[in-house]
Amino acid sequence: MMNSFDQFGFRALNQWAGHIPLLDRMMAFTAQYALEIYFFLFVVAWFTLPKPEVGKRHALLVMGLSGVFALLVNLLLAHIWFRPRPFMTLAHGTFTQLIPHPADASFPSDHTSGSFGFAAASYKKSARWVQTSFTFLAILVGIARIYSGVHWPTDVLAGVVVGLISSRLMWHAGAKLQPLTNLALRLFHFGPFAPTAQPRG
16 A cells, blocks of 8 residues: 555646646656656757866766666666556556556656756756756656656655765766766867867968
8 A cells, every 4th residue: 555645745746637738748758758858968068068178078977877877776776675656556547647658666766866866966066057957857857757647756756865876976986987088078079189279380
């Protein structure tokens, strides 16, 4: 039997699903395609930073690895404890599911963990617009996963915690990750590897 907090929180958000088509489409898209949205933001951030900028590009790499690490942590947790998703336990007709989803473990939310891994690792390390957009999207993703009927509220809250911890751990290893950033900088000819203008003869 699901706890009262999860039941109340799930109903509070999911009750709106299926009533406002525009909101449904926005929430379903966010819940389903968050990874693609983040990929787009990462690419935009990487290529719009000034070419000499190293620190903020290193932050982008740490952010990406933080999200990946959060997903690995979730994989371990899901094997330790299997929790069914709302559509696996609630009676048909008592909820609205906006997006398809396999009947796998619900706890913690992978999308939320990855999102907050990305966002939390950006705090005070990346460009202001990156911090703002990634954080806004992370919050929206967590809400959308419940609204769309595929997660319980505590799945999302646990995902937030996993993402925050993952970001801290990745920044503790930040200096050791610099060679990876240097490799990417060399590949795209940014930072110290940017071509210098040759003086005219």
